[in-house]
Amino acid sequence: MSLDAKNAIQSGKTVLGIELGSTRIKAVLIGEDNAPIASGSHDWENSNVNNIWTYSVEEVWKGVQDSYQKMAIDVKRQYGITLQTIGAIGFSAMMHGYMAFDEGGELLVPFRTWRNNFTEQASSHLTELFNYQIPQRWSIAHLYQAILNQEEHISDIGFQTTLAGYVHWKLTGQKVLGVGEASGVFPIDLNTKNYNQTMLDQFNELIAPNNLPWNLEDILPNVLVAGESAGILTEEGAKLLDVTGELHAGIPLCPPEGDAGTGMVATNSVAKRTGNVSAGTSAFAMVVLEKDLSKVHPEIDLVTTPTGNLVAMAHSNNCSSDLNSWVGLFEEFSNAMGIEVDTNMLYETLFKQALKGDPDGGGLLSYGYLSGEHMTHFEEGRPLFVRSSKSNFNLANFMRVHLLTAFGAMKIGMDILLKEENVKLDEVLGHGGLFKTEGVGQGILAAAFNVPVSIMETAGEGGAWGIALLGSYMLNKQENETLEAYLNEKVFVDQAVKTVSPDPKDVEGFEQFMERYKNGLAIERAAVENHQ
Known part of the structure; x- marks a missing residue:
């Protein structure tokens, strides 16, 4: 047991980060050295209700409370202390989506997550109007689509926010977002670090014929940058977070952020010419830009770092879900054979087989499209595995092709940045x-981008740790100390890093696979259109 950690807990010098991911809610408590000292998590899954991917607010609070409780139990188990105070708290969640409330704070329609791909009409119209890429996932696209559909609730909207913004609001009473999260709600002006006023005016003019009782700026959360205070935990909020009633009110909260921003922080990639890739249920690559892109690209989203610097984002809705299903099938087979296999060992064995495969996956083809994929213009998906009689069909290639395709849609976007826009990326x-x-996965990704890929020993901590670091920055930063400097000098200074450089044979193999991937999209299209 660390005495330093125990002292930090007792004196309230810890920071708590909680992130609501798409399959797990995780709580991480960090000490004065910014290293995790306790954690807890809660597994959950989205539901498809009336063709809308959603989570109920009851599930949100059950998950937040459970992850907090497990973290508090971890504190008690390790240090013998009942957790009653914390130096700062931060909340993060999957970005985008749509949560609209009336003036009384009641949710008007079920939460529409980033995974829904039914806002193409709104997305296209707004992209043209603003001359700025507005992805289907963005909150403004969801709002405008609801207006286009003449949904009954639109005239009752008093407040619109994201999942992270909702949780933060209920705990503090503050209707705010961090700038990184806000950049997935509505375009940000990089000079003011606030919503783009010209585009706000354009939107209000666009919807004026609907005679709605609000202007857009009236219903959006206020924007804050990293380091600013975002309110304190209220008495009501403390009881909502900690159902045992032990946690005290009055704890400061940092601005709520999206999982893109916390991923940047957790990988120390908020500086220009750095990038990070989050690979889980979805996959997205974030590259901090040195300058604006030359034109609008439908495949590239522009968001910001938590400090408001421009980031290009190549996002794919699908990454590892189908791959996980295949691993589950192998696990089922093992059990049927009477062989009990540890799940982690199964993943490791199958993944290492992929390294023995042909660089291009042996002529095999796979699409892990469990849901729609905006990068390749599919509103719904069909997971597919395809081979020809000439394919080299073996276990190594089977596993390799599923890893290649997990990055396939994202690579289409990254090729635009690296090959068309000549964006410079050091790692x-x-x-x-x-x-x-x-x-x-590291080697496969290095081949996809033809750039060195590094993994830090803290990579598994993820966004919950990232938002905790943003809380720590707010609490402990020196005057005029930038987030980049704080991360470099106070967090990652002794960090162990493992780097894999791209193998030219693997780079060439990935390019060959991508030719097959693009040509085979017609097969995916036929499966969707024929309702197979």
Whole structure:
């Protein structure tokens, strides 16, 4: 047991980060050296209700409370202390989506997550109007689509926010977002670090014929940058977070952020020419830009770091879900054979097989499209595995092709940045479940981007740790100390890093696979259109 950690807990010098991911809610408590000292998590899954991917607010609070409680139990178990105060708290969640409330704070329609791909009409119209890429996932696209559909609730909207913004609001009473999260709600002006006023005016003019009782700026959360205070935990909020009633009110909270921003922080990739890739249920690459892109690209989203610097984002809705299903099938087979296999060992064994495969996956083809994929213009998906009589069909290639395709849609976007826009990238930092088996996902990603890929020993901590670091920055920063400097000098200074450089044969193999991937999209289209 660390005496320093015990002292930090007792004196309230810890920081708590909680992130609501798409399959897990995780709480991480960090000490004065910014290293995790306790954690807790809660597994959950989205539901498809009336063709809308959603989570109920009851599930949100059950999950937040459970992850907090497990973290508090971990504190008690390790240090013999009942957790009653914390130096700061931060909340993060999957970005985008749509949560609209009336003036009384009641949710008007079920939470619409980032995973829904039914806002193409709104997305296209707004992209053209603003001359700025507005992805289907963005909150403003969801709002405008609801207006286009003449949904009954639109005239009752008093407040619109994201999942992170909602949780933060209920705990503090403050209707705010961190700038990184806000950049997935509505475009940000990089000079003011606030919503783009010209585009706000354009939107209000666009919807004026609907005679709605609000202007857009009236219903959006206020924007804050990293380091600013975002309110304190209220008495009501403390009881909501800690159902045992032990946690005291009055704890400061940092601005709520999206999982993109916390991923940047957790991988120390908030500086220009750095990038990070999060690979889990979805996959997204974030590259901090030195300058604006030359034109609008439908495949590239522009968001910001938690400090408001421009970031290009290549996002794919699907990454590891189908791959996980295949591993589950192998596990089922093992059990049927009477062989009990540890799940982690199964993943490691199968992933390492992929390293023995042909660089291009042996002519095999796979699409892990469990849901729609905006990068390749699919509103719904069909997971597919395809081979020809000439394919080299073996276990190594089977596993390799599923790893290649997990990055396939994202690579289409990254090729635009690296090959068309000539964006300079020194290295990429990887985090997420796909990188747990050492060297495998990392090597495949290095081949996809033709850039060195690094994994830090803290990569598994993810966004919950990232938002805790933003809380720590707010609490402990020196005057005029930038987030980049704070991370470099106070957090990552002694960090162990493992780097894999791209193998030219693997780079060439990935390019060959991508030719097959693009040509085969017609097969995916036929499966969707024929309702197979």
